[in-house]
Amino acid sequence: MNSRERVRAAINHHQPDRVPLDLGGTEVTGIAAGAYARLRRALGLPERPPKVSEPYQMLAQVDDDVRCRLGIDTVPLQLPVTIFGFRNEGWKLWQLFDGTQVLVPERFVTREAENGDLLLFPRGDTSAPPSARMPRGGFYFDAIIRQEPLDQVSLDPEEWVRQVCSVYTDEDLRYLESEAKRLYESTDWSIVCVFGGGEFGEISSVPAVGVPYPKGIRDPMEWYVAHITRPEYIKGIFEIQCEIGLRNAELLWQAVGDKVDVVYVSGTDFGTQQGAFISPSMYREFYKPYHKRLNDWIHQHTTWKVFYHTCGSIVDLLDDFSESGIDILNPVQCSAHGMDPAFLKRAYGDRFVFWGAGVDTQSTLPFGTPDQVYEQVRERIHILSPGGGFVFSAVHNVQNNVPPENMLAMFEALRAHGA
Secondary structure, three states: OOHHHHHHHHHHOOOOOOOOOOOOHHHHHEHHHHHHHHHHHHHOOOOOOOOEOOOOOOOOOOOOHHOOOHOEEEEEEEOEEOOOOOOOOOOEEEEOOOOOOOEEOOOOEEOOOOOOOEOOOOOHHOOOOOEEEEEOOOOOOOOOOOOOOOOHHOOOOHHHHHOOOOOOOHHHHHHHHHHHHHHHHOOOOEEEEEOOOOOOOOOHOOOOOOOOOOOOOOHHHHHHHHHHHHHHHHHHHHHHHHHHHHHHHHHHHHHHHHEEEEEEEOOOOOOOOOOOOOOOHHHHHHOHHHHHHHHHHHHHOOOOEEEEEOOOOOOOHHHHHHHOOOOOOOOOOOOOOOOOOOHHHHOOOOOOOEEEEOOOOHHHHOOOOHHHHHHHHHHHHHHHHHOOOEEEEEOOOOOOOOOOHHHHHHHHHHHHHHH
């Protein structure tokens, strides 16, 4: 099988010739820029500064030579615009705290705070308050909360949505159409489109780090509380987002059609280490209707599989996720309560594709030995791969502090046991 055939077999619950590999196909299956630079070196590939294509988490753009060397089966399709509102263009050199040289977009503008932290600005506009902070010695940015005092009367769902969501422009669609055509015709990789049209409650969008002066509820703590104190405001936001998502799904299908295999629809986290953020009844009230509307449209009008990312223990929500039409679950955090991979495969393997789960990124990958990494990868493949329905990636992004020998052990185990 080539990569496209391999992924299509797996996501349709057929046994591929080997387990498909994703690295860099989405913003939650990627690799930190510092770790990526060390991986290139360990692979013996020419050293060059990685492009930081996702500056919130400081993720590297995976190059084609790495994709070929490792046997990666996926390639991303997304607009070249970051969460901070500036485009991935005009690349310039920049240095991580650990000394790694990287390339960042020209509108990636930082200033040093008095304590040595780095401040980043929405749209690169230094006349606006900074919207994100990288702690001194850190690896990625945290949002700065810039919520204005709340006035119940002036809380406007449409204003909230207008600042972070929009219908595709003609320019957007031309770019997506031409890039999908190029990737489909010139490669055999499976195209994963970062659509994001169903990110209801996606917490990274709440602070609106790409907006100079955000309006409405922009504090994540206040956002969660508002599900109880201001439910109609939250539902009003979701209703407008859903209409935009449905329109964009239609426009995207017209632009890229069946060249795309998978659409990343949502990255809203519903799980913690010990259990779900919310009860099943609250999920059914606030989220499920909108998930189902969007997923039903996709299933009725396209050939795409819908990909949802949600960290943590989500076992209490899996039946509802299935009923709402989710095809692919990521990152499959097996270390969280109730997320045993053997149980998940046995109970839900016919309903979900598990995209992730390959190795624990909280402990084993960064802090284990290469042998421990190899053994965990071998075990996860043995459990999750039979009958298809499994695409390998680490549990969330490979972090900056992962030793290169552990990364090599992960890929070696996949090569040895993935067939």
